[in-house]
Amino acid sequence: MESESSSESSLEKSMENVLHLQNSDNPGLILVIAPLNGTNYLPWSRAMKIALCAKDKIGFVTGEIKKPSKNSPMFKKWRRVDSTFWESNGPLLYNIKREISLFTQGNMPLMVYFTKLKKLWDEVQCLRPFLVCTCGNCTCGASKAIADFDEDEKLIQFLMGLGDHYDHVRNQMLLIDPLPSASKAYSMALRVEKKKDV
Template sequence: MATGSSSEVRNVMESSRDDVFHLQNLNNLGMMLVSVPLNGRNYLAWRRSMVIALCAKDKMGFITGKVKKPSEDSPLFEKWKRADCMVIFWFLGAISKDLVDSFLYASSAKDLWNELEQQFGVSNRPLLYHVKHEISSLTQGNMSLMAYYTKLKKLWDELGCLKPMPVCTCEGCVCGAAKAIAEIDQDDKLIQFFMGLGDHYNHVRNQILLMDPLPEANKAYSLALHVEKQREIHVSENDTSENVAMAVKGGFNKKDVGSSKLRKGEKKDDRFCTYCNKSGHMMDACFKLHEYPDWFQELKQKKFNKVQAHVAIQD
């Protein structure tokens, strides 16, 4: 039984190792793993995209060192070399033409990855300064709320990659440090979000700052976005009212009000005015909006006189 179990485990390990070396038909030399190549200024976003792509293809072990290079006399050496060369080629294809020549002679995918990390990665303190400076100086300006928050969140993610928050090492974090660190980080992000927000969000900003406990930045963004949606609807309604008023002022003839004929197959009861909320007419023929026409007043007076005459006859 023990011999059989050991054999099964060995077979599973060998099968798993072969899967790492396996290259699918879609893994060809012309494949692009990222949409935007590395240009020296977009390393963090580019790095994240490459890691996701390599994880999806089960090739992360080639850059982390988990998949070791076999000895040259090993039967697995050619499989490893073939897969490693494919990973190198993917990297070279994802680097801009201005930079690719300096990485062309890397001996392995892991060496190439280490060179990229040293040149553009977490050891690059000017990049850390650049990200922090962008966060501190970012304001909404003419950007929409969605564009402003998206850009700010991207900078937060880049900062978290460059300088991760400290992690509590006690088992289960009985000291409460992990929770305290997370709360401090969330409060800092909320304040950063509010500092760059436009002045027309002062009301919602003041309301949120009075909450206890303070919400996370993404929740505050959701509340502010709701206010922006309401403001857009209000502006749209005002624009519509102004356009109608301009049309009336510019040449609307009171005699033409209500004189529009019904369309073929249309009934009077099918029409509804969104201004006075009554059926039988549309907003463009609404007397309450465009003033009552002369003929309507004359007709109303005739009806009144007719009723008065009928009452007088009965008396």
């Protein structure tokens, strides 16, 4: 009983340390010099992780620091720290999704088109919260359904942006059941392109 009480006390102290804000911590604080602009995710992410680790706030991003219940004495402190360091990804997510919806192959080689589109998908994946099944080891099939839906979206985006000279390939891919992944569709289109070049 006594060890349980002391472990709760040390956990509470640890939480208090993480929830402590320095005088320099404020909502206008710039943690990294170069803002995320849609093309610099990897260096920005690394710099942000270093900055949050230095401030002992990385646990808010990784999920290690759990949101206390609303009736907990730590809730107000947690909310204050969370609101100091959290900024909505909404505007950036909107811009990237809009760019994806307007993105077409145009005069780009197929390989360049797919690589740029994949980069945009990766950026969206980093900004969007990852949906997970709440049943545990996912016996209900929700995780697979979410992944399949996401893959179908990517396929449709890829096919919509393909040049008109890929109409025949596009139509063939849409008739496949189940739909192929975007990567598989890309490799199929690439094979057709290479056959035309020969």
